[in-house]
Amino acid sequence: MRTIIIQFGGTGDLAVKKLYPAYRNLMGHGYEFEVLALGRRYKNREEFLKETIDKEAPKSFTDHLDYLFYDTSEEQAVPNLIASLTEKIKGSRNVHFIYYLALQPSLYEDAIHQIKEVDNALSCDCKRTKRIVVEKPFGFDLESAKRYNRILEQAFADKEIFRIDHYLGKEFMQNILLMRFHNDIIRRIWDNRTIESIQIIFDETHGVDQRLGFYEKIGVVRDTIQNHIMQIITYLTMGEPASLTPGDIAIEKVKVLKSISPIEDFHMGRYESLGATSGRVVQTPTYGAFKLSVNSYDFANIPIYVRTGKMQKEPKSLIYIKFKNMTKQVMHNEKIADNSVIITIHPELTIDISMNLKVPNTSWESKPVRFRFSQSDTFGANTPEAYEQILEKILLDDKSLFPTMEEINEAWRIVEPMLKDDIPVEVYPMKTLPRLVNEIAEKNGFEWFD
Numbered sequence: 028m029r030t031i032i033i034q035f036g037g038t039g040d041l042a043v044k045k046l047y048p049a050y051r052n053l054m055g056h057g058y059e060f061e062v063l064a065l066g067r068r069y070k071n072r073e074e075f076l077k078e079t080i081d082k083e084a085p086k087s088f089t090d091h092l093d094y095l096f097y098d099t100s101e102e103q104a105v106p107n108l109i110a111s112l113t114e115k116i117k118g119s120r121n122v123h124f125i126y127y128l129a130l131q132p133s134l135y136e137d138a139i140h141q142i143k144e145v146d147n148a149l150s151c152d153c154k155r156t157k158r159i160v161v162e163k164p165f166g167f168d169l170e171s172a173k174r175y176n177r178i179l180e181q182a183f184a185d186k187e188i189f190r191i192d193h194y195l196g197k198e199f200m201q202n203i204l205l206m207r208f209h210n211d212i213i214r215r216i217w218d219n220r221t222i223e224s225i226q227i228i229f230d231e232t233h234g235v236d237q238r239l240g241f242y243e244k245i246g247v248v249r250d251t252i253q254n255h256i257m258q259i260i261t262y263l264t265m266g267e268p269a270s271l272t273p274g275d276i277a278i279e280k281v282k283v284l285k286s287i288s289p290i291e292d293f294h295m296g297r298y299e300s301l302g303a304t305s306g307r308v309v310q311t312p313t314y315g316a317f318k319l320s321v322n323s324y325d326f327a328n329i330p331i332y333v334r335t336g337k338m339q340k341e342p343k344s345l346i347y348i349k350f351k352n353m354t355k356q357v358m359h360n361e362k363i364a365d366n367s368v369i370i371t372i373h374p375e376l377t378i379d380i381s382m383n384l385k386v387p388n389t390s391w392e393s394k395p396v397r398f399r400f401s402q403s404d405t406f407g408a409n410t411p412e413a414y415e416q417i418l419e420k421i422l423l424d425d426k427s428l429f430p431t432m433e434e435i436n437e438a439w440r441i442v443e444p445m446l447k448d449d450i451p452v453e454v455y456p457m458k459t460l461p462r463l464v465n466e467i468a469e470k471n472g473f474e475w476f477d
């Protein structure tokens with residue numbers, strides 16, 4: 028079987044930084060496929076390879092990487108692509124096309140129409156199968172997500188559509204499910220009888236940089252909250268699936284998303300130099316913080332506080348699960364620390380369980396002690412990157428790490444109030460936390476796990 032990935036957005040940031048290294052590794056592991064990168068930035072393959080691919084890259088990878096100048100707005104684009112693919116598949120008996128859209132959501136509609144045109148026009152003496160891969164955010168809001176999906180489904184069956192959220196390829200995400208559902212002791216403490224609150228903190232040190240063109244139309248809500256953050260929340264609070272198969276997991280995730288009421292307590296910020304070099308004022312929010320709750324029997328009344336955004340002083344990605352502390356009251360001792368589970372994602376994956384144990388040479392004095400799992404200490408440092416795991420699943424035609432359309436629609440419904448144009452946006456100096464982060468903590472009477 029001849030597998031050809033047709034990479035829309037083939038010169039973009041995502042393709043260059045994440046996809047090509049992952050393709051290279053997968054080819055190194057024996058996967059056989061070719062990539063046709065489509066883009067406007069370079070005139071020809073030589074220029075493309077020179078500018079985007081590491082000079083040390085093995086020939087076995089670059090030989091399978093081709094480039095076609097492709098401007099969606101040009102009439103000649105589709106006929107050129109048809110000609111290039113027709114030439115490629117000449118003489119092949121089984122051909123598998125994977126159309127991969129790594130584009131601005133505003134370009135999706137045109138691109139999907141073009142793919143339909145290309146696909147209809149292709150003919151060969153071969154057996155042809157196809158898949159389409161669509162990057163997040165899937166759509167621009169609920170309405171456009173549904174519209175894109177309708178267009179997609181005119182040309183592709185649902186089983187042929189892969190909607191990406193690369194967080195589902197991350198070890199920490201998969202570990203949340205395993206930790207919760209492969210451990211009796213965790214299962215028994217993971218609900219509103221025991222958990223007091225949850226914090227999800229995703230502070231990034233980098234800014235929007237060369238992605239301004241993409242980001243300014245998107246903003247933090249569409250970039251990470253509607254997808255990565257909502258997926259994390261579903262993993263933390265979904266009910267036990269009948270099995271850890273994609274279908275059973277999706278059923279539970281949708282239930283969670285449906286029980287989240289619209290977010291009310293939300294705030295937005297933007298770092299002050301955003302777009303400064305572009306010569307125009309860019310108002311797009313780069314930071315968001317909010318509170319929500321999952322109104323299911325097991326998780327109602329557990330506030331989930333989220334903060335996430337760019338241009339922060341320290342990289343901080345963690346999930347902090349704080350347990351109720353009845354012990355203070357029972358032992359008449361206010362100094363007894365809270366128990367917690369801390370899942371740290373950067374700089375490396377660790378999971379800590381914090382418990383109180385005795386300080387030596389004291390009379391019943393305890394102190395919080397952490398029991399730590401470290402991914403690299405236990406399993407070594409070579410965990411594949413999220414994108415590699417995701418792409419491998421696509422090549423294997425396995426849909427276990429992809430959100431369903433129903434999840435995507437529900438996530439849009441939840442974040443919709445945060446997408447309005449008239450929400451005040453606090454301007455924060457670079458490398459500082461916006462004031463809104465403390466405001467939400469003060470208003471709700473909690474402290475961030477800093």
Ligand code: BG6
Binds near residue numbers: 250251413
């Ligand atoms: C991407 C967003 O989906 O996720 C980026 O577009 C964000 O803005 C990134 O920085 C975070 O992913 P990771 O894998 O670096 O945690």
